[in-house]
C-alpha cells in the first residue's frame with residue numbers, strides 16, 4: 001500500500017475511522033433487514049410488472065425479478081447503490097501515486113453502500129492481504145495440475161479443492177444460527193479476495209515457467225501484488241489498468257457469471273464452489289469469453305488488413321464474417337441501449353497512458369478504428385440488433401493484450417474481480433435471509449394455452 005490512501009475528491013466522505021468491514025456491514029444490517037421485512041409484509045402481493053411471452057421466450061430479458069442488493073442494471077448502465085461508475089470514480093479513495101479508483105475502496109463501497117475513509121480502505125486492504133495464502137496441500141494440488149489444462153479450468157479445480165477450507169460450510173455443518181451465517185460468508189469472502197489473485201497469478205507463473213513462490217507483500221495493494229505474481233510489478237501502467245479494470249468489473253448485476261453464482265449460492269453452496277460456477281459461466285462466447293475472442297478477432301483483422309484499414313476494407317471483412325453467420329465479439333449488449341459507459345473510462349485511460357511502443361500503439365489504433373466503423377455496418381446488416389455499439393469487451397482485453405497479458409489468461413484476470421465483487425452480494429443474501437431461487441418453469445404448449453385463454 002506504500003503509505004496511506006489519498007483522500008477522495010470529496011473529503012467530507014472521510015471521517016478518519018478505521019472500522020473493519022465486519023463492523024460496517026453489521027451496522028447496515030438493521031436498516032436493510034427492516035426494509036426487507038416491510039417489502040415482505042406490507043407490499044408482499046403488490047404487482048410490479050407484467051410478464052409477457054417475450055420475457056419468457058427471451059431468457060427472462062426485461063424482467064426485473066432478481067433482487068440485487070448492491071446494484072441496479074438498466075438500459076443506460078449499471079449503478080452501484082445508486083451511483084454511476086463516473087460518480088464513483090470521483091468519490092472513491094485512490095492509492096498514493098495512483099489516478100485510478102482503488103478496487104479495495106470500490107469493494108468496500110459495494111459491501112457497505114458507504115464511501116470508505118482512507119483508514120477504512122487501509123484496514124480492509126491489510127485484512128485481505130493477510131489472508132492471501134494457500135494451504136500447503138492446496139499448493140501441492142495446484143502445482144500437480146498439468147499446464148496444458150486451460151488456466152480457467154485449473155482455477156476452477158483449485159477453487160473446488162479449497163471448498164474444504166470454507167468457514168461458511170463449517171458454520172452450517174456445526175449448526176450456527178442462520179442469522180449469523182453472513183459473518184462466516186464474509187470470512188470466506190475476505191479469504192477469497194486474497195486467494196483468487198494468488199491462484200490466478202500462480203496459474204500464470206506456472207504456465208510461463210516463472211517461480212510460483214512469489215506471494216503478497218503487505219505493503220502493496222491488490223493490483224500491485226497481482227502484478228508482482230505475474231512478473232509485472234515494474235509496469236506501472238499495467239498496475240493502474242488492473243486497478244481500473246477490477247473496479248469496473250467487480251459487479252454487473254445479474255449478468256451470466258453473477259447470476260450463475262447467485263443461483264448456486266442461493267442454495268447455500270459455499271463461496272469457493274459458488275465462484276467456480278461463475279467462472280464456468282464466463283467461458284461462454286456471448287459473455288466473458290468475448291473478451292479474449294475480441295482480441296483474437298482484432299488480431300486476425302490486423303493480419304489480414306494491416307494496422308490501418310479503410311472503412312470499406314473493414315466493412316468487407318466484417319461483412320464476410322456476418323455472411324458466414326458469425327457473431328462479432330465486443331459489439332452489442334443484452335441490456336444496455338447506449339454505448340457502454342465502461343468504454344468511456346477505458347478510453348480515457350488509453351488517452352492518459354499512451355504507449356510508446358509503436359506496435360502497441362498501432363494495435364490500439366486499429367481497435368479504435370474498428371469501434372468507430374463496425375457499428376454502422378451492424379446497423380445496416382443485423383437489423384434486429386438492439387445496440388450495435390461496442391461494449392467494454394471490445395477494448396478491455398485488447399489493452400491487457402497490449403500490456404503483454406496473453407489471451408488465455410484474460411478470463412482469469414477478470415474472474416479475480418467478479419469473484420471479489422460477487423461476494424458482496426453473497427453475504428447480503430445471507431444477512432437478509434433471502435430465499436433460494438426457484439422460479440416456475442413452463443413448456444411452450446402451456447405458454448400458448450395461457451395466452452389463448
Ligand SMILES: CC(C)(COP(=O)(O)OP(=O)(O)OC[C@H]1O[C@@H](n2cnc3c(N)ncnc32)[C@H](O)[C@@H]1OP(=O)(O)O)[C@@H](O)C(=O)NCCC(=O)NCCS
Nearest residue numbers: 286287290327328329330331332333334384385386387391
Ligand atoms: C451481448 C449479446 C449476447 C446480446 O445478445 P441479444 O440480447 O440477443 O442482442 P440483440 O437482441 O440486440 O440481438 C438481436 C440479434 O442480433 C444478433 N447480434 C447481436 N449482437 C451481435 C454481434 N455482435 N454480432 C452479430 N450479431 C449480433 C443476435 O444474435 C440476434 O440475432 P437473432 O435475431 O438472429 O437471434 C450479443 O450482442 C452478442 O453476442 N455480442 C457479441 C458477444 C459479446 O461481445 N459479448 C459480451 C457482451 S458484454
